[in-house]
Amino acid sequence: xxxxTPEIENAIRAQGRKCxxxxxxxxxxxxxPKWNDIVPAILKRHHKxxxxxxxxxxxxxxxxxxxxxxxGVES
Numbered sequence: 001x002x003x004x005t006p007e008i009e010n011a012i013r014a015q016g017r018k019c020x021x022x023x024x025x026x027x028x029x030x031x032x033p034k035w036n037d038i039v040p041a042i043l044k045r046h047h048k049x050x051x052x053x054x055x056x057x058x059x060x061x062x063x064x065x066x067x068x069x070x071x072g073v074e075s
Contacts, residue, residue: 019046
């Protein structure tokens with residue numbers, strides 16, 4: 001795995017926050033949409049903005065998960 005600089009880490013976190021906000025807004029719709037119909041498209045759209053920095057989709061999703069306390073801690 002590539003080392004990330006503080007600037008890249010900040011960009012990942014900022015984009016992750018925007019992504020989470022958009023997901024939360026989309027999931028508030030009534031009737032409630034199915035997770036798998038909404039979320040993958042939003043994740044991919046936000047990942048495209050940081051992909052040129054060499055960040056994989058899996059790393060982006062993992063970062064979002066850590067930010068939201070879904071699992072583990074960043075080591």
